[in-house]
Amino acid sequence: MFTAVASADTLSKTLDPVGTLVDECRIHLDAEGLRISAMDPATVGVVELALDREAFESYEADGGVVGVDVERLDSVVGMANSDDLVHLELDEETRQLRIRVGGLEYTLALVDPDAIRAEPDLDALELPASAVVEGRQFDQAIRAAEMVSTHVAVGVDESGENLYVDAEGDVDTVHYELDDDDLVDLEVAPAHSLFSLDYLADMNRVVPTDAELTLELGEEYPMRLSYVYADGSGEVLYFLAPRIQSR
Amino acid sequence: MFTAVASADTLSKTLDPVGTLVDECRIHLDAEGLRISAMDPATVGVVELALDREAFESYEADGGVVGVDVERLDSVVGMANSDDLVHLELDEETRQLRIRVGGLEYTLALVDPDAIRAEPDLDALELPASAVVEGRQFDQAIRAAEMVSTHVAVGVDESGENLYVDAEGDVDTVHYELDDDDLVDLEVAPAHSLFSLDYLADMNRVVPTDAELTLELGEEYPMRLSYVYADGSGEVLYFLAPRIQSR
């Protein structure tokens, strides 16, 4: 059983981050809210997303799991204006999700959850360094890095006490640096890893420019990127595997 | 003889609906205003358009007919800002239309009216059901339907007393429904016909979102779509032939 009503904006902000990594995903319809966990086919990026029942106008669920075509559901939600209310209702018999916005009812065929790639099983990971940046700072760093390279080094400079993003092109280089004054928060510890810009650019596209984005880092370790949305009732968590450093 | 002055906006709203169906059209320069009637090459859609002399700043005509390249004339008008005044003057000797906006004079070569496809001769058609919807409601229905199919069923549900637009995809379906409360007006009668979304989507593109669009329908009958513009001095009337229903 699942029926829920939420603003189109909240649902878009829930689906967009998932769509950067996978075409289809499982949605866990828990009593306390939605949960999505997915890993991209190349096993480089993972997204874990939770949207509490508080983010909804109304919400009723009893623990089922549905499989959806993320882009398709996102397009249907995208038909509404951002503050329109979207009604969702699961028809368990026909395995369809009924989506209503005003006079429009879209019946979305669900995907068999067993036919969707297994959800990632992440080991708990201690990431010693962390920094909280604004979405628009992250955006500037990523876009500048894209001008010269396909990957970046992200790390924390312990002596300078700053977060940096470095990209090296054939002739040009980009160095982006934010210290304590520029950052919302900074936890200094040894951290330096290389990441693919393809993934970071896709993730950057969905991070709201006014979001506070927490980056957690280590030495040649994955990066954890997280931010909240929907007035704190939603949380997006990305894990991104590092590239092997060529020495 | 023909000279006229109108706002660029009014002229664009006159040419756009014609351009969705044909490349070239005849314009009747009657004493009381302009008249255009055209049918698309596949004989599926017809547009009938009238723009009264009241819509013009000044207007003088004595019943001639000119043939024009619709897109070209529309582009010239589109060069002006929407509230700029556009001066039109027919040079009967050279068969050219002189179009002036500010310091710009564009001389448009006319097309021989006899070289343009004959105008449609429509039988009077009784369409029992009708509904008046807002342009933005029509837009939402058409765009949703396009997500799943290439054609739609449009009809009136006599028991539910509502207008509906139905589209069936391979796996997903769209049902759009507007009842008395949502509609500006509704005349209930048996009506259900299938239409091509290609045509409806093109027509939808030119219907202003704030227009009141009247749909007239029957059982496997053409649909008549009409709305006024230019403060009521202009009227657009579309006829769209139904698709044969596959049973």
Place this chain on the structure above:
Amino acid sequence: MFTAVASADTLSKTLDPVGTLVDECRIHLDAEGLRISAMDPATVGVVELALDREAFESYEADGGVVGVDVERLDSVVGMANSDDLVHLELDEETRQLRIRVGGLEYTLALVDPDAIRAEPDLDALELPASAVVEGRQFDQAIRAAEMVSTHVAVGVDESGENLYVDAEGDVDTVHYELDDDDLVDLEVAPAHSLFSLDYLADMNRVVPTDAELTLELGEEYPMRLSYVYADGSGEVLYFLAPRIQSR
């Protein structure tokens, strides 16, 4: 030695006009400001640009010359918001230009000035006629002309006392005419020359719509187009060679 700070907007308005003609250019870092002079590979268009030190927040230079990839430098500057301050610093040893905006530092490899096409050496040219038009008038004339042809005649009508732009298509023609009342200024003298619309359209794209653009003309002579920017501290000067008139 060269260090300077200017708004991103001022730097963009300096680089855009150069980028319409060449990929790489020399920048003269004079004590009194920047100077750029470049001719396109087909030797049809020349741009001469000067940006006085008054246009900068701070400026120090001692007469060096650097070679830059115009589009690349323009893209880096374009990463900033238009009122962000951009810091430029030349590293003479490594032949790199360090560009800083907020936390971002972009290191741009310079191009050997000797590897860049020699700067044009223009003879002083007496152009008897001139007209001062608004950027948006020039824009309208050029865009209308592009609808019918690939070249235009620009001239001054001595009897009518107006500036005109004429384009002749296969069937349609465009005549754009501005007289004393429409123009900021007009100096009447014999002037009529043919120019490539490719070049004029590119130049038009960078002329601000609110700029006062001075056109200087003669009989089958080059046209000089000039305007100031950055509150008068910057000046762009284009020379455009005429096309040979086919008679």
